[in-house]
Amino acid sequence: MLRNATLEERIAWHIAHAQGCGCRNMPEIVKRALAERGIEPSRRPTD
Ligand SMILES: [Zn+2]
Structure with missing residues (x-):
């Protein structure tokens, strides 16, 4: 990841x-931040 x-x-x-x-x-x-944007973090099927 970028430091800045x-x-x-x-x-x-x-x-x-x-x-x-x-x-x-x-x-x-x-x-x-994802929730504020209406984005659901992807989950693994086993979760
Ligand atoms: Zn990883």
Whole structure:
């Protein structure tokens, strides 16, 4: 990740990362930002 990434860049990075990986490293601030945008973080079928 870029050291000086803005929140928007962090959000985009986490969305792309979650889709390709599915790990649970998404911070609360990013999840809240997604919720504010009406975006549901992708989940693995086993969750
Ligand atoms: Zn990951």
